[in-house]
Amino acid sequence: MESPPDETEGSTALAEPANPHRNAFIMMGIGGATIAAFGLAAIAGIFAPFFLGVVLTICVHPLRVWLERHGVPRGIATGAVIVTVIGLLLALGYAMVVAFGQFGALLAEFSDQIAAFGQDVAAWLSSIGVASGEVDTIFASFDPASLLSFLGGLIGGLTGWLSLLVIIFTMLLLMGMDAGFVPTLLKQLYPARPLIVASLVTYGANVRRYMVATTVLGLAQGIVDWIALLIIGVPGAFIWGLLAFVCSFIPNIGYFIALVPPIIFAALVGGWPMVIVVIVVYAIINGVIQSVIQPRVIGKAVNLSQTITFFSVLFWAVVIGPIGAILAIPLTLLVRLILVDSNPQMSWIRPLLGELDETRAVMAQFDAEAKAERKARKAAKAGGVPSGNPPASAM
Structure with missing residues (x-):
């Protein structure tokens, strides 16, 4: 006689309290966000x-x-x-x-x-x-x-x-x-609303660290690009250095925007050899500053995933214009402050937004376990011992 199914199966799915109005709340939230976006666009x-x-x-x-x-x-x-x-x-x-x-x-x-x-x-x-x-x-x-x-x-x-x-x-x-x-x-x-005060203080510190670090590093990047273009012989080196500084505030796509004009003028005066030199120089300068130095300086000030960061640039540029692309990170952090950081019931969504410290630790543990398992199988195979459970003896 078969044993009855374990009643604990599916308990994870039943752990959350039932909410018959969940879908309605989601649609209301999407509708409210749409109205807010159009409203901001109207007063941009x-x-x-x-x-x-x-x-x-x-x-x-x-x-x-x-x-x-x-x-x-x-x-x-x-x-x-x-x-x-x-x-x-x-x-x-x-x-x-x-x-x-x-x-x-x-x-x-x-x-x-x-x-x-x-x-x-x-x-x-x-x-x-x-x-x-x-x-x-x-x-x-x-x-x-x-x-x-x-x-x-x-x-x-x-x-x-x-x-x-x-x-x-x-x-x-x-x-x-x-x-x-x-x-x-x-x-x-603070005595009445400690979480809100803490979130406001954290927001101010994160925005300040991000903007100041981006300004200093963007200024250094623009000056180095300016000098490099002068040495290479690209016309309008000062213009493109200033463009590199401004575009340093635009995550992900700012580098490509700043790269296009000097490539065009390099092609006009020096052909493909100069174009290749410009691309390599920009890749080295911007790669070192934006991919190596900037993350270390900013640290955890911007706990946003790369996907959300890229989407935020496009979204705010559409809503309030070009300045929205420059202020995309502070604006997105403000939305996060309002919806997540100041609401203790929304702490579960933090890893999905980009706080991945705990996720990285779990992934490292999984990788270590998988590596140990592969080593064990390899050692068992080398020793002539079949992997897995031995077959049961015939009755």
């Missing part, structure tokens, strides 16, 4: 500079703490922080204006070569049967002067940039003054 013009001001205020907060710790009055410390941030923004803005001017001169100088390069690409595509008549028409009508007119329109729209800077500077001024009360407010809030 003010949300993007506002959040940039928040991130900058978080980054310079240690300077305020250091000044106040050394006896500097709170008002002077606030003014010093605001002046520091505005000075950095003005320096970056000046560098971008210089780069725009050089880019316009570069396009004017190489307009004929760029047009010829476009024709060569069109001819090559046609020779392999990829290009269609429409593509040929596009390349045939390509005129580098259109890029100059685009650049002129971009610089001509300086009023929009000025309004954006006014919003950023105003937010820095106001948040810089309000930031002086934040430590005391957190101490007051």
Whole structure:
């Protein structure tokens, strides 16, 4: 007579409490997230500079703490922080204006070569049967002067940039003054909401470590790329070094964005040999900084998987524009703060988001056990002992 089935089978699946409204809650969450995304896209013009001001205020907060710790009055410390941030923004803005001017001169100088390069690409595509008549028409009508007119329109729209800077500077001024009360407010809030306070403090520390480390390493990367391109002889080396610095804030795809322009101009002046040199130099410089140095410096500040990081860049770029790609990591960490870090019931999802320390330990244990098992089978086979259980003797 067969024994009844073990009632403990499937107990793992029955361990969670039944929730008849689970699917409805999931759909409501997806719907709410969609509405929030469209809402942010609608106010991207003010949300993007506002959040940039928040991130900058978080980054310079240690300077305020250091000044106040050394006896500097709170008002002077606030003014010093605001002046520091505005000075950095003005320096970056000046560098971008210089780069725009050089880019316009570069396009004017190489307009004929760029047009010829476009024709060569069109001819090559046609020779392999990829290009269609429409593509040929596009390349045939390509005129580098259109890029100059685009650049002129971009610089001509300086009023929009000025309004954006006014919003950023105003937010820095106001948040810089309000930031002086934040430590005391957190101490007051901690007895009632300790998890929220801890999550806010951790968020600020992680964003600050990520942004400061990325800025310093991106600046080093841009300078090294600039010098390397000068040595190689690629036109517009300063422009491409500045582009490498800006793209260092865009995870995963920033490297490829920064690589395309110097490859094109290297092909115009030096052909394939110079292109290969540029690719190798960029791969070495960016590989060492972004793959070796940056993870060690940032550490666990960004516990996000590579897939989520890549998707966050695309998502925030679509929602709030190009600045969303630069602020993708701080924005994603903010969403995580709201939905996961401040909610103790969501701690189970942390490994799925990228906190893999425990997962790596479990995988290492599995690998060690599998390796030991393979060694045992190999030793048993070498000794002439069959692996597995011996066959049962006949009755």
